[in-house]
Amino acid sequence: MTESRTLEREEIEAFGRELESLRQEVVADLGARDVAHIRSVMHAVRVAEIAGRMLLQLGVDPVSFAIGTAALSAAKILENMEVGHNIMHGQYDWTKDPELDGRSYEWDHVCAGEDWRHSHNYEHHTFTNILGKDRDVGYGIVRIDPSQPWHIGALAQPLWALLLALGFQWGIGGYDLRLDEALAGKQSWRKVFGRAGPFLTKAAWQLARDYLFYPALAGPNAARVFAGNLAANGVRNVWTFVVIFCGHFPEGVRVYREDEVATETRADWYLRQLNGSANLEGSRLFHVFTGHLSHQIEHHLFPDLPASRYPEMAPRVRALCAGYGQRYNSGSLLRQFGSVVGRILRHALPSSPRPA
Numbered sequence: 001m002t003e004s005r006t007l008e009r010e011e012i013e014a015f016g017r018e019l020e021s022l023r024q025e026v027v028a029d030l031g032a033r034d035v036a037h038i039r040s041v042m043h044a045v046r047v048a049e050i051a052g053r054m055l056l057q058l059g060v061d062p063v064s065f066a067i068g069t070a071a072l073s074a075a076k077i078l079e080n081m082e083v084g085h086n087i088m089h090g091q092y093d094w095t096k097d098p099e100l101d102g103r104s105y106e107w108d109h110v111c112a113g114e115d116w117r118h119s120h121n122y123e124h125h126t127f128t129n130i131l132g133k134d135r136d137v138g139y140g141i142v143r144i145d146p147s148q149p150w151h152i153g154a155l156a157q158p159l160w161a162l163l164l165a166l167g168f169q170w171g172i173g174g175y176d177l178r179l180d181e182a183l184a185g186k187q188s189w190r191k192v193f194g195r196a197g198p199f200l201t202k203a204a205w206q207l208a209r210d211y212l213f214y215p216a217l218a219g220p221n222a223a224r225v226f227a228g229n230l231a232a233n234g235v236r237n238v239w240t241f242v243v244i245f246c247g248h249f250p251e252g253v254r255v256y257r258e259d260e261v262a263t264e265t266r267a268d269w270y271l272r273q274l275n276g277s278a279n280l281e282g283s284r285l286f287h288v289f290t291g292h293l294s295h296q297i298e299h300h301l302f303p304d305l306p307a308s309r310y311p312e313m314a315p316r317v318r319a320l321c322a323g324y325g326q327r328y329n330s331g332s333l334l335r336q337f338g339s340v341v342g343r344i345l346r347h348a349l350p351s352s353p354r355p356a
Contacts, residue, residue: 004275005325015324016267022316023302026309034306035095041082041288048075056228057218065224072232074289077239079108081291082307088117091306110173110206112198119176125303129248129276130256136248137255139164139171140180144343145255146351157348165241166234173199239289242337243280247296250278250339252329273300274321279314279330287311297328 007015048071055068084107086092092100099105106113119135127133131147138144141160164171177196181187210229215222254275261272280286280294287294292307295314299307321328331339 002327004327007271007324007326011324012271013265013267015320015326016265016270018320019270019301019317020266022313022320023305026302026305026313030094030306034308035092035097035100037308038083038087038092038100038306041078045075045079045083048072048078052228052232053214053225056225057214057221059224060221065228069228069231069235072228073235076108076232076236077289080236080240081243081293082288083107084109085291085293086307088113089121090304106202108206110169110199110203111175112173112202115176115198116172121303125300128273128300129254130258130261132258135175135178138249139175142249142344143347144249145347147255147257148347150347150350154348158344161344165238168237168241168244169233170203173203242333243290243293245340246280246333246336247278247293247299248276249343250329250331250336251343252327253278270301271326273297274326274328276300277329278336279328280333280336281330282333284311297330 052068052070052072052075055064055071059065059068084105087100087105088102088107090102093102103117104113109116124134124136129137131137131145138148141164142157143150143154177192177199178187179192182189182192210233211226214229215226218225254272256272256276261268264272274297277297277300279297280290282290282294287310288308292310293299295307295310298310298313298317301317302310302313305313318328318330320326
């Protein structure tokens with residue numbers, strides 16, 4: 001993979017100005033087609049969920065179970081990734097539509113919306129890939145860079161990563177509790193319990209709905225509905241894990257130290273977002289099912305713009321990168337995920353920190 005060349009200060013600022021100009025151009029063009037897109041996906045979510053739940057509730061054969069589970073899985077993936085994630089980023093706040101309000105939207109997920117808006121919108125997108133500031137670097141359980149201290153538990157991180165994939169919504173749901181800090185003695189357990197209310201309330205609602213209410217409603221089909229809901233949540237968890245990890249942790253994605261960003265300008269921030277992200281290549285439908293996080297580079301550069309705009313922005317961002325000699329990390333799902341797995345396996349073993 002070609003390395004980025006080091007830019008002079010004037011080049012960095014010029015690069016930042018060109019990206020900001022692109023952003024403003026898209027902002028000025030926002031309108032009816034953006035609303036039509038998100039509304040069409042919300043409609044698809046409702047149709048897929050109703051179809052999936054009806055097939056699970058009323059069907060009796062393996063085929064209806066498989067199709068029902070697939071439809072419910074699709075509904076959950078689309079709602080989380082293309083609808084919930086993007087609305088909660090404030091990408092549609094400009095519409096003034098209460099249903100599209102990023103500050104009040106609550107998604108089909110055990111993670112409480114307010115917790116996610118803090119840990120993701122604020123922490124991750126402000127301090128992207130800064131060790132000690134962005135807790136999304138390895139999610140506290142996966143060492144993905146030699147700059148992270150090695151410990152004996154890292155030997156088991158392939159297993160931890162697998163468990164995280166299977167229960168990804170639970171990892172995200174409990175993320176803002178900062179259990180790692182409590183275990184390390186950096187915060188009291190009383191503080192953990194004090195902030196656990198929103199997560200526990202949301203998790204109880206999700207569990208009751210998927211594993212008590214809908215199974216009870218199915219009567220003799222209760223076990224079938226329980227299994228279908230469990231499978232749909234599992235499919236959504238694994239898919240989300242794969243997409244997120246491919247956008248953040250393949251080879252070539254940089255991790256930063258705090259001292260490297262101490263005097264960072266807006267243009268430096270843009271450059272850090274580029275260096276801390278990677279894209280996935282695929283069809284239009286593939287991009288929709290990733291919530292357009294297949295364009296993780298564009299998402300990190302422009303997190304508050306409707307994600308459906310990223311595919312048309314990507315060629316221009318890529319051309320800018322080529323003009324300034326910057327690497328644009330993009331590849332197939334298979335290639336990027338293989339790279340992620342290799343990185344997880346390699347950094348499970350002791351390694352020396354990279355030079356300062």
